[in-house]
Amino acid sequence: MTDKAERKSAAGWRLENSYARLPEVLHARATPVPVARPGVALFNEKLAVELGLDPGALSGESGAEIFAGNRLPDGAEPIAQAYAGHQFGHFTNLGDGRAILLGEQVTPDGAQFDLQLKGAGRTPYSRRGDGRAALGPMLREYVISEAMHALGIPTTRSLAVATTGEEVMREALLPGAVLTRIASSHIRVGTFEYAAALGDRALLESLVDYTLRRHYADFLEAENKALALLEGVIERQARLVARWAGVGFVHGVMNTDNMALSGETIDYGPCAFLDAYDPATVFSSIDRGGRYAFGNQPSVAHWNLARLAEALVPLLHKDQAKAVEMAEAALARFPERFAYFYAGVLRAKLGLCHEEEGDFVLAQEFLQSMQASGADFTKAFDDLTRSVESGKLTALSSQGVSGGQPWQAKWRARLGHQQAEKAEVRALMRSANPVVVPRNHRVEEALAAAEDGDFTVMHRLLAVLARPFDEGPENEAYRVGPMAGGEPYRTFCGT
Numbered sequence: 001m002t003d004k005a006e007r008k009s010a011a012g013w014r015l016e017n018s019y020a021r022l023p024e025v026l027h028a029r030a031t032p033v034p035v036a037r038p039g040v041a042l043f044n045e046k047l048a049v050e051l052g053l054d055p056g057a058l059s060g061e062s063g064a065e066i067f068a069g070n071r072l073p074d075g076a077e078p079i080a081q082a083y084a085g086h087q088f089g090h091f092t093n094l095g096d097g098r099a100i101l102l103g104e105q106v107t108p109d110g111a112q113f114d115l116q117l118k119g120a121g122r123t124p125y126s127r128r129g130d131g132r133a134a135l136g137p138m139l140r141e142y143v144i145s146e147a148m149h150a151l152g153i154p155t156t157r158s159l160a161v162a163t164t165g166e167e168v169m170r171e172a173l174l175p176g177a178v179l180t181r182i183a184s185s186h187i188r189v190g191t192f193e194y195a196a197a198l199g200d201r202a203l204l205e206s207l208v209d210y211t212l213r214r215h216y217a218d219f220l221e222a223e224n225k226a227l228a229l230l231e232g233v234i235e236r237q238a239r240l241v242a243r244w245a246g247v248g249f250v251h252g253v254m255n256t257d258n259m260a261l262s263g264e265t266i267d268y269g270p271c272a273f274l275d276a277y278d279p280a281t282v283f284s285s286i287d288r289g290g291r292y293a294f295g296n297q298p299s300v301a302h303w304n305l306a307r308l309a310e311a312l313v314p315l316l317h318k319d320q321a322k323a324v325e326m327a328e329a330a331l332a333r334f335p336e337r338f339a340y341f342y343a344g345v346l347r348a349k350l351g352l353c354h355e356e357e358g359d360f361v362l363a364q365e366f367l368q369s370m371q372a373s374g375a376d377f378t379k380a381f382d383d384l385t386r387s388v389e390s391g392k393l394t395a396l397s398s399q400g401v402s403g404g405q406p407w408q409a410k411w412r413a414r415l416g417h418q419q420a421e422k423a424e425v426r427a428l429m430r431s432a433n434p435v436v437v438p439r440n441h442r443v444e445e446a447l448a449a450a451e452d453g454d455f456t457v458m459h460r461l462l463a464v465l466a467r468p469f470d471e472g473p474e475n476e477a478y479r480v481g482p483m484a485g486g487e488p489y490r491t492f493c494g495t
Contacts, residue, residue: 015075016102030068033121037165085190085257095125158331190257196311226315242341248274
């Protein structure tokens, strides 16, 4: 650790700048552009403490200036990262057009997290963009990323949303904001695509070594580091996408620049959660062909990982044919690993404490019944959880979900194959079946109120989402989906 990082500031900043030490072609200097009137809309005090920061030193004017980009925290060396990406299947060079990495905060236990300002102004990679962000999308990322964390799903986090006192032009003039995002790192599949496109083997090797040090330290002594990295990323992505499926999360824009090698969910743009269960569900206004539909997410993840494998081919073996063979063998494991993790998710959602033949079919029959009836994904599994002790599926039957007596009988017979008590089964199911998720209509309700200056709705929502498995009375009003008959929900990227 550098002397600079050792000297902890009064606010608790202990910033390292390891990414800035990588070859300059991977990043560019980019200083946040000051804003007119910095303020703090949301501040995650609990996360601040976890990062080793003093909330008291950051909750006032000094915090607002840092989170808005008007003042740098001690030790910051701001850069924008270069990367490429396949966007809806088409390759393009990209880079942080409105995000600036300030450095990596070292926590009291020695962990390292990127500190990034999103919406902090133009960078060398901005192209024609203004480098700014609107308040609504930044609040949205704060809400959903923190909800995902509470659900136990690997994700970037949100430390603060700062207001700027300025407006940004999108479809209309909107209030501006800056999000302070916390991530294990911002190394993406697109980062490796960018390095590979430059044709610089040494650059690619340095990026592999750096990524292993940040995320896969156990593989640093591997005989074939590139292969070990590829296999590690495949494993984490298979697990991550299976966990998305378990809570009905639709990322919405799974471009390769939005897949992090850390295995975290990253870049909350047009994301949303299922109400009615349907694998074909698409929320994003720009996904006209359904490429990133809920049910397509495993295959898209597999496709993205193939792009990572292509980038790593020069390092896998000196014989290109052999290297391609090794890459294909590694990629062939993804469907198997996803199926393994997804089966585990479904067993937990049904309260099955051990594996038996036919479990996956039993789960699929339940999902098919939900789809046929248009039943609510989250509430159906919540009702199923609550039925364990009562023995009644009244709520489910009213939605047409139960699949009739035959499915109920099969499920209860399957539960009878295990020695677990009802309380144990229910606890397993509750750990996998949240009472609440960030319901789309509730998120929009909170955003609309916040944009009008009323944050009480937002704070109530955040309090509920922080305890997603709680059956307490405060969560009851947030269990239900939107009223029937409304317009199909649509999300937007915010750029």
